[in-house]
Amino acid sequence: MRPGSGAVLAVSLFAGLAAAGPARAQNAPQAPPQACEVPAYLLNTESLLPKVTEAVKNGRPLNILVVGSRSSTIASSADSAYPAKLLAALKQKLPSTPIDLSVELQGGKTAEETDAILIKLVEANRPTLVIWQTGTVDAMRSVDPDDFRGAVGDGVAALQKAGADVVLINLQYSPRTETMISAPPYLDNMRVVAQQYSVPLFDRFGIMRHWNDAGDFDLFSTFHGPDMAKRVHACLGRALSKFVFDAARLDPAQQN
């Protein structure tokens, strides 16, 4: 009986915690159907987003630009992809700030090829924050990691010079293609660039791997319809909103 009662205790404790979570955060969106907790260390960042902080504090509009490759969207349902979910979550967290978010997909382009377009995009949109998802195409084409690092660094420097805050997003965790795409050098180099330019790095790879290991998602299995992609993106969008919020040191209490 003892182990059994221990388990019951544990379950009820968890249930209690789960119930307490949403109850505390009153304005929080309804609990998503998917449990996809992200451990705090995966969302910690020392780097800041001063432009975002300033815009929110002064009630100016927040103009966000997401630049990414195909993994920043879901074919034929872009509304369910993480950028849309990020926008929804931010709007909920910052009801008094006008937020605009646009997505620029650079499918099949390496970081170096994206560099040229970045500047034009920034000049056209004047974003407060650029969220740059990159690395996948470079890894697939096995671009020299040093060149990749240089290209990402150049891009980030140009964005900062143009007056935008930057968040980098790394590769997806894709266990099924692990034998074909070598991610580690690109992950490492993005970390280096993020550190060098004091840019927050959203560790999509680490987060997705955590979900896979923790059993939230089985990213290894063979067939999934669009459903799982949507749930993963919903979770990513929420985590990203929290990440941006933390990096901009926005305190929920200061809002309204």
Next chain:
Amino acid sequence: MSSIADPVAATPRSDSKVATLAAPAITMPVTGERELRLDLFRGMALWLIFVDHLPANILTWLTIRNYGFSDATEIFIFISGYTAAFVYGRAMLQAGFVVATARIMRRVWQIYVAHVFLFTIFLAEISYVATRFENPLYSEEMGIMDFLKQPDVTIVQALLLRFRPVNMDVLPLYIVLMLFLPIILWLMKWRPDVTLGLSVLLYALAWQFDWYLTAYPGGFWIFNPFAWQLLFVFGAWCALGGAARMSRILSSPVTLWICVAYLLFAFFVTLTWHIPQLSFLMPKRLEQWMYPITKTDLDVLRFAHFLALAALTVRFLPRDWAGLKSRWLRPLILCGQHSLEIFCLGIFLAFAGHFVLAEVGGGALMHALVSLSGILIMWGVAWVISWYKHSADKDASKAKRMVNADMAGGSV
């Protein structure tokens, strides 16, 4: 096998110089006595490479890359250089440059064939995955399969060693290194230290001028031969007398403490990768100087880490350690003695393991089970191979007497 001094005695002066330098290190084993430490660590490297190629699981925590900068690849390449120089160096002294080169080229051919065989298996695996795997989440990543649409180009590039899937980079590196082995040995025969110096120079130049080999469809070789040759040549240098000449340095307490300090430092740094909460302890200046620690170009930090590990191993694990003959280390040693076969098998098993995990479904237990059974299979096959060699082959009785020079990867 007679002592190396015999053939050398009749050769010109430059050779006898090598002999005097090399003789202490090439203490030719009395027949039947192998340097079991080499087999042991090569076997270990093979197991670790296999485990590292599988998706992370409990066993992954046992691999050395989690505790420092270098990993099993360094061990494998170093020991390969050591044994290759040991076997073919003797061939070169006894039978001359041409014969030794011919034998080396036969070995290169064997490795090449093994590589192409593995590539075929890889093709089979991913063709299957490409047709079966449909997940909108990974539509971008699946683009990697596009090469299947042009087999005319891809397969030719693979035969040219320019198209190499992930995990299949070690053999092409090995092939290139072996191709240059005749020249390396020829130089070593002349002046071992100068040869090592040239190797270091090449390494430095490759770093300075960013030399690399291009790959198909873009990019570069994952293991840059211009950099990794340093380990191979260093292995050869050790085999041909360097180790003996270094023995004073190796046994000095200063070396010991430097090694220990460096290994602890590397361990701490690695710890901050696994426990990001600790990363605030790392000085930012140090991080900027140190990262990235590239594997492609064999970062100096990695090389130094390997040296430290090797120095401690040689110090605390004497050649005649009784444990080397123990039953418990037998599986490792057996695997190390048939390294080419077991290496290929390991790559194949890693593919197969991925496949099983994908089809049957994961779970930590299943992951660990796949790793364990892979290791057991490697052991079993190594046992069968050695049985063939000693009992089943038609020249098995002969093999017992002669040292098979063609198995630089295997028997010494």
